[in-house]
Amino acid sequence: MEITVAGTGYVGLVTGVCLAEAGHVVTCVDPIQEKIDLLNKGISPIYEPQLDDLISRNKKSGNLFFTTDYKDAYANASVIIIGVGTPENEDGSANLTYLYTVARQIAETAVRDCLVVIKSTVPIGTNDKVEAFMREHVKQGIKVEVAANPEFLAQGTAVRDTLNASRIVIGTESKAAKQLLTEIYQPFQQPILTMGRRSAEMVKYASNDFLALKISFVNDIANLCETVGANIDDVTKGMSMDSRIGDKFLQAGIGYGGSCFPKDTKALHWLSEEEGYVLRTVKAAIEVNEKQKFKLIKKARKDFSSFAGLKVAVLGVTFKPGTDDLREAPSIPNVRLLLNEGAKVHVYDPVGEKNFQKIYPTEVEFTTSIEEALRDADLCFVFTEWPEIKNMPVTKFAENMKTPYVYDGRNCYSLHAAEKAGIHYRSIGRPAVNQKVLQNS
Numbered sequence: 001m002e003i004t005v006a007g008t009g010y011v012g013l014v015t016g017v018c019l020a021e022a023g024h025v026v027t028c029v030d031p032i033q034e035k036i037d038l039l040n041k042g043i044s045p046i047y048e049p050q051l052d053d054l055i056s057r058n059k060k061s062g063n064l065f066f067t068t069d070y071k072d073a074y075a076n077a078s079v080i081i082i083g084v085g086t087p088e089n090e091d092g093s094a095n096l097t098y099l100y101t102v103a104r105q106i107a108e109t110a111v112r113d114c115l116v117v118i119k120s121t122v123p124i125g126t127n128d129k130v131e132a133f134m135r136e137h138v139k140q141g142i143k144v145e146v147a148a149n150p151e152f153l154a155q156g157t158a159v160r161d162t163l164n165a166s167r168i169v170i171g172t173e174s175k176a177a178k179q180l181l182t183e184i185y186q187p188f189q190q191p192i193l194t195m196g197r198r199s200a201e202m203v204k205y206a207s208n209d210f211l212a213l214k215i216s217f218v219n220d221i222a223n224l225c226e227t228v229g230a231n232i233d234d235v236t237k238g239m240s241m242d243s244r245i246g247d248k249f250l251q252a253g254i255g256y257g258g259s260c261f262p263k264d265t266k267a268l269h270w271l272s273e274e275e276g277y278v279l280r281t282v283k284a285a286i287e288v289n290e291k292q293k294f295k296l297i298k299k300a301r302k303d304f305s306s307f308a309g310l311k312v313a314v315l316g317v318t319f320k321p322g323t324d325d326l327r328e329a330p331s332i333p334n335v336r337l338l339l340n341e342g343a344k345v346h347v348y349d350p351v352g353e354k355n356f357q358k359i360y361p362t363e364v365e366f367t368t369s370i371e372e373a374l375r376d377a378d379l380c381f382v383f384t385e386w387p388e389i390k391n392m393p394v395t396k397f398a399e400n401m402k403t404p405y406v407y408d409g410r411n412c413y414s415l416h417a418a419e420k421a422g423i424h425y426r427s428i429g430r431p432a433v434n435q436k437v438l439q440n441s
């Protein structure tokens with residue numbers, strides 16, 4: 001089938017490429033010429049495992065195209081999937097500017113009936129509104145239908161998540177739209193759930209917000225573990241053996257970041273207030289996460305009365321491993337605090353350096369190895385559990401640092417190993433190891 005995809009961000013690009021891989025002929029549209037030029041050379045503008053290979057392969061086999069020419073791409077398309085961003089407005093609501101821009105462009109250029117599929121995460125009721133908007137703007141005699149089809153991919157595993165999705169959710173009351181979308185997804189052999197558009201929109205928010213809630217709950221319990229002398233790793237292990245709870249998304253840390261959880265929790269909370277209903281659980285998840293971000297710095301203040309003039313090693317800056325994305329990464333406000341206090345910050349991240357440099361172009365030293373970042377450092381923060389950081393021998397801290405004070409926001413190391421290595425080690429929801437009296441006070 002011939003499919004057009006609007007937007008070449010995480011959702012749009014991965015969707016388009018995976019649909020091409022499944023045998024459809026896909027044209028991806030984006031207004032940014034630079035991105036399209038890269039894609040036409042077979043290079044992905046985003047860091048995502050497997051994506052470059054799939055782009056090259058499907059371009060070569062002639063079923064994947066990239067263009068900025070939206071008029072040409074939309075005019076005769078029978079199925080257009082919209083995967084543009086819906087970022088956060090200042091008040092927490094979702095910004096639908098890109099979505100409506102594309103909807104208008106499609107309506108104004110379409111010369112045949114088409115099905116518009118909204119994959120972007122959108123507030124409940126948006127599909128209805130976009131359909132009404134497009135019907136207002138489309139040429140007479142042309143029929144436009146809008147169906148919801150939310151995306152559940154996670155960054156770093158986006159291709160795998162799309163090719164092996166746990167479910168395909170289709171929101172439509174129309175028999176024809178349901179049939180068309182079922183046909184499109186047939187090669188993936190994944191369970192297909194059909195429901196009303198508003199329910200489909202809600203599935204996406206409820207899923208993301210539930211996962212965010214799970215993380216905030218665990219972080220809340222972790223904080224309590226610290227005061228009552230329990231160990232969150234043991235606690236979550238014990239919890240996860242109950243199959244009703246499961247073992248996923250129970251990793252305590254310095255909170256969730258990324259392009260989805262922070263934005264989608266705030267958007268649903270905002271929407272609930274608009275509806276006159278307070279979504280208390282989601283509100284609590286947001287509040288816990290805001291505080292959790294600064295948990296490590298608070299711990300470091302127990303050992304250092306000031307960070308002025310100290311060399312601080314930062315291991316990992318991306319919001320999670322497997323991506324170069326820094327959106328809402330806890331490392332950003334923490335590094336800002338350290339810099340404001342006059343610390344000398346030395347950063348190591350295997351792929352996040354380029355994006356971190358855009359935020360801190362001059363104030364931060366970038367290093368090319370863990371050892372280089374740690375060398376002669378007074379203290380170290382671990383913000384991202386990249387495998388090479390998590391799996392390194394904990395002895396490296398003592399070997400390289402001036403004073404091995406380590407604050408681990410992702411519980412990478414065993415308490416036993418930290419104790420044996422003689423490092424001063426504080427993590428999340430676990431007892432501190434080899435504590436010493438306040439430095440430089």
Ligand code: UDX
Nearest residue numbers: 152153154155249250251253255256257258260319320
């Ligand atoms: C998420 C959802 O997983 C995905 O289904 C949705 O489509 C988009 O949002 P993503 O933001 O890419 O995906 O990353 P995810 O792996 O879910 O992690 C989000 C954040 O939660 C990261 O900062 C991660 O470090 C944190 N996290 C995750 C925890 O703190 N603890 C956990 O147990 C799991």
